[in-house]
Amino acid sequence: MKKRILVFLLAAMILVGCCGCSAAKEPPAADNNAPAPAEAAPDTPAEADGSGVVTVTDMVGREVDIIPGSYQRVVCIGAGALRMYSYVGDVTLLCGVEDIDNTTLEERPKMFDSTARPYLLAYGDVFAALPSCGVGGPTAQTAEAEKILSCAPDIVISQYEDVEKEDALQEQLGVPVITLRTGPNGVFADEFKASIELLGKVFQKEERAQQLNDFVAAETAEISARTAGIADADKPLVYICGLGNWGTTDHLMTSQSYKPFEVANINNVVTDLGKDGVQPIEKEKFVALGEDMDIVIIDAAAVKNIKKLMADDPTIFDSSKAWQNGEVYLQMAYNAYYTNHEIALINTWYNAKIAYPEAFEDVDMTEVTDRITEMFLGKALAEEIFSCPSSFGGYQKLDTATFFS
Numbered sequence: 001m002k003k004r005i006l007v008f009l010l011a012a013m014i015l016v017g018c019c020g021c022s023a024a025k026e027p028p029a030a031d032n033n034a035p036a037p038a039e040a041a042p043d044t045p046a047e048a049d050g051s052g053v054v055t056v057t058d059m060v061g062r063e064v065d066i067i068p069g070s071y072q073r074v075v076c077i078g079a080g081a082l083r084m085y086s087y088v089g090d091v092t093l094l095c096g097v098e099d100i101d102n103t104t105l106e107e108r109p110k111m112f113d114s115t116a117r118p119y120l121l122a123y124g125d126v127f128a129a130l131p132s133c134g135v136g137g138p139t140a141q142t143a144e145a146e147k148i149l150s151c152a153p154d155i156v157i158s159q160y161e162d163v164e165k166e167d168a169l170q171e172q173l174g175v176p177v178i179t180l181r182t183g184p185n186g187v188f189a190d191e192f193k194a195s196i197e198l199l200g201k202v203f204q205k206e207e208r209a210q211q212l213n214d215f216v217a218a219e220t221a222e223i224s225a226r227t228a229g230i231a232d233a234d235k236p237l238v239y240i241c242g243l244g245n246w247g248t249t250d251h252l253m254t255s256q257s258y259k260p261f262e263v264a265n266i267n268n269v270v271t272d273l274g275k276d277g278v279q280p281i282e283k284e285k286f287v288a289l290g291e292d293m294d295i296v297i298i299d300a301a302a303v304k305n306i307k308k309l310m311a312d313d314p315t316i317f318d319s320s321k322a323w324q325n326g327e328v329y330l331q332m333a334y335n336a337y338y339t340n341h342e343i344a345l346i347n348t349w350y351n352a353k354i355a356y357p358e359a360f361e362d363v364d365m366t367e368v369t370d371r372i373t374e375m376f377l378g379k380a381l382a383e384e385i386f387s388c389p390s391s392f393g394g395y396q397k398l399d400t401a402t403f404f405s
Contacts, residue, residue: 059181069204071155075133077143078159080338086119088199096151097127098136104128109137114389115336121384122377145172184277187341188259215375220263226359227265236294237269242302243278244335249302252280264352290319301333310404328398342376350395365395
């Protein structure tokens with residue numbers, strides 16, 4: 001297999017050389033269809049043996065031979081892969097897209113249509129013009145090799161994490177398959193940082209990757225610094241309500257390890273579930289926790305289902321002190337076809353602002369949203385995000401008497 005990949009890679013290098021130009025495409029400005037990096041990518045790839053071919057280790061431990069910066073036809077497959085590529089790569093190099101990310105198709109997975117996915121808001125017009133590389137969506141558990149082949153990519157970026165299947169797909173396609181992984185903590189995790197660095201190396205966008213990772217580190221550090229000195233007695237107990245899990249969520253879906261709370265030094269009312277990650281708690285536990293809930297923050301992805309539940313039983317939040325005291329707030333969708341990493345970071349600012357209003361009195365959520373989306377995607381997207389049907393106008397304190405009626 002390595003011989004086959006090397007033959008393809010060397011042929012690609014020769015073709016690039018014949019074109020008389022660098023294989024790495026200069027990224028367009030923010031008002032074009034790709035995020036703008038801090039500086040232009042290097043002109044030449046790092047060479048291991050004089051041929052331009054280097055071996056990288058992807059996020060599931062696979063060693064893959066590549067020619068950095070040489071790729072002109074890119075396909076992204078699996079939940080979150082296109083989003084991650086959009087943060088670093090040039091979207092004009094895409095040659096196919098999953099149906100779930102092409103909103104012009106009538107026959108496609110539609111469970112996230114009304115929920116903000118910033119990468120789709122930024123580049124949906126680009127995606128709509130591309131052929132299908134597979135259906136995608138939460139029910140797609142494996143890549144569709146024939147559809148990918150029909151797009152003729154010279155590299156595939158994947159978030160399918162099965163090593164054997166990724167190896168088999170690479171063998172079948174005859175091009176490098178690079179697997180990313182961001183883990184349950186997403187933008188806050190080392191896996192996210194390493195995946196961004198890997199994309200930077202593959203596409204010769206190292207400076208752009210470093211710029212994004214440095215930005216995330218600075219944002220999280222500032223939030224933590226603002227809250228580090230707050231005494232435990234002054235910290236409210238907060239319930240994060242309705243985190244999405246593959247398109248399914250309601251008021252019982254929560255997490256004891258919700259990373260934005262940890263970054264912002266917020267006390268989570270949920271502490272003893274036995275395991276981390278997004279999961280449902282039992283109704284009885286929700287009721288028992290109610291008297292300790294100083295604040296409830298509802299994820300926008302859950303509102304539709306919560307409204308349905310409340311139509312049948314308007315008392316489901318009656319045990320919640322926060323509900324009774326009017327301390328209920330709306331954040332934007334944390335997950336929508338995997339984690340919205342930029343929104344996870346934006347939500348962290350909002351969670352901190354709600355828990356500690358005096359420490360974040362100067363923070364305007366529209367400005368924060370524009371600043372962070374512009375860094376991640378090259379476009380300020382607050383207006384577009386807040387206008388999505390399931391965003392309900394953006395970050396806000398909810399009038400529960402009317403909002404859920």
